[in-house]
Each structure stands twice: as structure tokens, then as C-alpha cells.
Amino acid sequence: MQDPDLGRFSDPPLLVLASLADGPKHGHAMIDDIEQMCGARLGPGTLYGAIARLEREKLIEPLPEEDRRHPYRITASGARLLRAKLSTINHFARIGLKRLETM
Amino acid sequence: MKRSHSRFLIRLYPSAWRTRYGPEFQTFLESRQVPLWDVLNIAACGLMERVSEAWQAALPLIGFAYWVTVAVGFSFYVAISDHPSALLWLCWAGMVATCATLTAFRLGSAGPATLSVFALGALSTLVSIVAALRLGTRQLAVAVAMLWVSQIWRGLTRHYAAIIVPGRRKLALLGIAMLSSAAFGLIHRGGFAGNDIWSLLFFPILVITDTLWVTRRVLAEKR
Numbered sequence: 001m002q003d004p005d006l007g008r009f010s011d012p013p014l015l016v017l018a019s020l021a022d023g024p025k026h027g028h029a030m031i032d033d034i035e036q037m038c039g040a041r042l043g044p045g046t047l048y049g050a051i052a053r054l055e056r057e058k059l060i061e062p063l064p065e066e067d068r069r070h071p072y073r074i075t076a077s078g079a080r081l082l083r084a085k086l087s088t089i090n091h092f093a094r095i096g097l098k099r100l101e102t103m
Numbered sequence: 104m105k106r107s108h109s110r111f112l113i114r115l116y117p118s119a120w121r122t123r124y125g126p127e128f129q130t131f132l133e134s135r136q137v138p139l140w141d142v143l144n145i146a147a148c149g150l151m152e153r154v155s156e157a158w159q160a161a162l163p164l165i166g167f168a169y170w171v172t173v174a175v176g177f178s179f180y181v182a183i184s185d186h187p188s189a190l191l192w193l194c195w196a197g198m199v200a201t202c203a204t205l206t207a208f209r210l211g212s213a214g215p216a217t218l219s220v221f222a223l224g225a226l227s228t229l230v231s232i233v234a235a236l237r238l239g240t241r242q243l244a245v246a247v248a249m250l251w252v253s254q255i256w257r258g259l260t261r262h263y264a265a266i267i268v269p270g271r272r273k274l275a276l277l278g279i280a281m282l283s284s285a286a287f288g289l290i291h292r293g294g295f296a297g298n299d300i301w302s303l304l305f306f307p308i309l310v311i312t313d314t315l316w317v318t319r320r321v322l323a324e325k326r
Contacts, residue, residue, distance in 0.1 A: 027131045043141050045148025048128055052120065052152075068130040 012042055012050035017059065017074055017082040024063055024073035027051070054078065104137040112142065115149030117156045 019025060019033045027047055035041045042050070051072060054060040059078035062070040074082070109132040113125050137145075 027127070028134060043144030043148070044128070044132060044137070045141075045145040048124055048131075049148045049152065052124060065127075068126055070127050 012046050013054050013059070014082070014085055015040065015042065016047070016050045016054060017078055018086075020060060020072060020074040021079070021082060024071040026066070026069040026071045028069075030072075104132045104135065106133060108137075109133050112145045112149070115146055115153075117153050119156065120152050 015034045015038065016030060018037065019030045025033060027044070031042055031044075031047055051060070055062065055072075059075055059081060060072045061075055062072055064070075106129075109129050112132065113121055113129055116125070132145075
């Protein structure tokens with residue numbers, strides 16, 4: 001199956017997927033987790049834009065509501081996409097670092 | 104953040120988005136301090152959602168305007184050898200202007216541009232019908248009118264979804280409408296002429312290519 005195209009919004013959805021990789025979270029927890037994970041702080045609009053796109057692409061799914069907040073969890077196709085993207089980034093980073101060493 | 108402020112910010116999003124994410128987004132905003140930068144972020148993202156929604160809603164209209172443009176261009180292309188006139192070149196210029204507008208629209212504008220495309224499509228169809236009647240190619244006037252109706256129909260029935268899902272009756276009716284317009288031309292002229300052959304070829308090709316494109320799209324959506 002072809003991977004969904006997340007287009008120019010690919011970074012925030014990728015951060016959300018990475019945040020959900022270790023378990024379900026709601027929006028507040030995702031923002032804090034992403035900030036701890038990579039130092040990037042997503043704005044609330046950006047976060048919910050990413051959540052809406054990922055849910056539309058069935059890469060994440062909402063869990064039952066808790067105090068008017070929906071925790072979200074990553075789906076199997078979301079995990080597959082995240083693994084593929086991170087492998088590409090990993091490959092790219094290794095090659096880039098190796099080239100820097102030779103400078 | 105105060106409830107009144109969060110409600111105001113959420114109203115910047117389209118209603119479908121608010122229905123789905125509004126309550127939880129409001130809870131999210133009310134549970135934390137929202138600095139000015141985040142307010143700007145929410146406002147920008149809300150407007151982006153609105154543009155995105157407008158774009159989705161405009162797709163059938165763009166398809167309609169596209170085919171009308173093709174029909175207008177073709178009707179004058181067919182007529183050009185027999186009846187060259189200033190009106191003809193004016194209409195070619197109009198067609199180019201329509202294409203330019205569509206391209207500009209594709210590049211990201213929305214809202215009022217949707218109405219402009221619709222109005223331009225309707226206007227060019229009307230001009231096409233009047234001009235085709237004046238040039239004596241009556242079957243083309245009928246065909247363009249049929250095309251206009253079919254494109255509105257197409258927009259309303261969500262891109263020939265009926266072809267795949269409940270049956271093929273609508274496509275059959277559309278094909279009959281297209282072919283009968285060409286047959287009308289044949290009867291009117293009492294035999295084959297250059298224009299009639301082109302009409303006969305053009306509309307089945309148009310329907311087939313359009314149907315293939317839509318089928319591909321609907322199948323992709325289903326996957």
C-alpha cells in the first residue's frame with residue numbers, strides 16, 4: 001500500500017507520531033513530550049492540525065474521552081510509516097555525519 | 104486561557120472541524136496559558152483549515168469550469184475553418200483568460216475565487232451557445248448546453264460515484280444526452296459534415312477520459 005503523502009506539513013505529524021510511539025497521549029502531553037524529545041515546541045494550532053491530518057489518514061485514532069480530552073494512539077499503519085520515515089532520516093544522518101568527518 | 108477567548112479562537116476554524124475537535128481543543132486551551140505567539144498560531148491554522156475546506160468544496164466547480172472551457176475552445180476550433188471572425192478570436196482570448204484564472208485558483212486562492220470560476224464558466228458557456236448559434240453550428244450549442252448540465256450533475260453526484268456504486272444508469276443517460284446532441288446535428292444538416300464527425304468523436308472521448316479519471320480517483324479513495 002502506498003504511504004500517505006503528508007506534504008509540506010510532514011514535520012509536525014512526524015513529531016506527533018514519534019510522541020505516540022511509546023503510548024497514547026492527549027494534546028497537552030504530546031506538546032510537552034515533543035518539547036522534551038527534540039526541543040521543538042508545537043503551537044496548539046499546529047498540533048491539532050497535525051492530529052486532524054493524521055486521524056484523517058488513519059495513522060492515529062482517538063481513544064474514549066477523558067475529562068473532555070481525547071487521548072490518541074498510533075495505528076499499525078502509523079507505526080509502519082513512522083518506522084519508514086525514521087529509517088530514512090537515520091540513513092541520511094549517518095551518511096551526512098560520515099561526510100562531515102572527512103572534512 | 105479564558106473561556107470567552109478560547110471560544111473566539113475556535114470560531115476561526117470551519118464548522119466541521121469545530122464539531123469534531125472543538126470541545127477538546129477548548130479544554131486544551133483553557134487548561135494552559137496561551138501566549139500571543141500561540142494565539143497567532145491558532146489564528147493562522149484556523150484560516151488554513153478554512154482555505155483547505157473551501158478548496159475541497161471548490162473541486163467539483165473547478166472540474167465544471169475546466170470542461171466548459173474545453174467545450175468552448177473546441178466549439179470555436181470546429182467552427183474556425185468555416186466562419187473565421189473577430190468574435191472567434193475574442194472567444195479564444197476568453198478561453199485563455201479562463202485557463203489563467205483556473206491556474207491562479209489552483210495556486211491557492213479560495214472563497215470569492217470559487218464564485219468567480221463558477222461565474223466565468225457560466226458566462227463562457229452562455230457566450231459559447233450564443234456564438235455557436237450565430238455561426239450556424241446549432242448542434243454544438245446544444246452539446247455545450249448538455250455539457251453544462253452534465254457538469255452540474257457531475258458536481259452534485261460527486262464525480263460519477265454512481266458509476267461504481269449503485270449502477271450505471273446515470274452514465275448511460277449522460278452518454279445518450281451527449282450522443283443525441285450529435286445526432287441532432289446530423290438530422291439538422293441532413294448528413295455528415297466536418298463538424299458532425301468531430302462532435303461524434305469528441306463527446307464519447309470526453310466522457311470516457313473523464314470517467315476513467317474519476318474512476319481512478321474514486322478507487323484511490325476507496326483504497
